[in-house]
Amino acid sequence: MIAWVLAAAVAGEGRPAVVFVCAHGNVKSLIASVWFDRLAAERGVAARSTARGLTPENPVPAPIAERLLREGFDVAGYEARGLAAADVEGASHLVLIGVDAPSWARRDGLAVLAWDDIPPASERYEASRDAMRARIDALLAQLPKDRPAP
Numbered sequence: 001m002i003a004w005v006l007a008a009a010v011a012g013e014g015r016p017a018v019v020f021v022c023a024h025g026n027v028k029s030l031i032a033s034v035w036f037d038r039l040a041a042e043r044g045v046a047a048r049s050t051a052r053g054l055t056p057e058n059p060v061p062a063p064i065a066e067r068l069l070r071e072g073f074d075v076a077g078y079e080a081r082g083l084a085a086a087d088v089e090g091a092s093h094l095v096l097i098g099v100d101a102p103s104w105a106r107r108d109g110l111a112v113l114a115w116d117d118i119p120p121a122s123e124r125y126e127a128s129r130d131a132m133r134a135r136i137d138a139l140l141a142q143l144p145k146d147r148p149a150p
Contacts, residue, residue: 016092016143018049021099025053025080026060027121028097032132034073039136046146052087054099056080067125093139097132113139 018036020029033051040047059065060075068075083105088094093111094101097118106112115135121128 016047017090018047018093018095018139019052019083019087019091020049020095020097021052021054021083021101022097023054023099024057025051025082026057026078027064028118028128028132029053029095030060030075030078030080031064031068031121031129032095032097032136034068034075035129035133036136036140038072039133039140040143043140044145045140045143047140047143050087050091051080052083053080054083054102056082061122064121064125095135095139 018033020032020036022028029051033049036047036049039045040049058080060068060078060080065075083102085104088105088107088110091110093113094105095113095115097115101112113135115132118131119127
């Protein structure tokens with residue numbers, strides 16, 4: 001079972017950082033972030049991710065938490081947080097899931113991706129997850145792999 005860990009706190013410096021942002025930070029961006037981190041680790045990609053919301057809501061809706069738990073993600077202790085300047089400053093990619101970025105969130109060197117056609121996870125969880133996983137696969141293919149241990 002993979003427990004929820006704030007990836008930013010454990011990731012090494014210089015790694016690509018992806019910030020997933022949705023309306024409330026407790027459904028789509030959370031799903032994208034946990035899957036991104038799992039798939040990045042499985043593929044040896046040197047990256048980490050964070051989930052954020054424009055207007056954070058807590059807790060994670062029970063049906064979403066239950067689905068994630070069945071997939072090996074325990075998000076019981078997760079608390080949605082709002083997008084902050086510090087998130088963007090340390091990021092290589094900003095992924096907007098059905099939202100627009102605040103004007104202050106755009107900066108030179110930041111790749112901004114808009115995923116506007118993701119199905120609602122509360123109504124069609126598998127379709128939503130699968131749509132995000134397909135985009136995560138494409139993003140991971142562009143990021144550097146971890147260096148092998150000496």
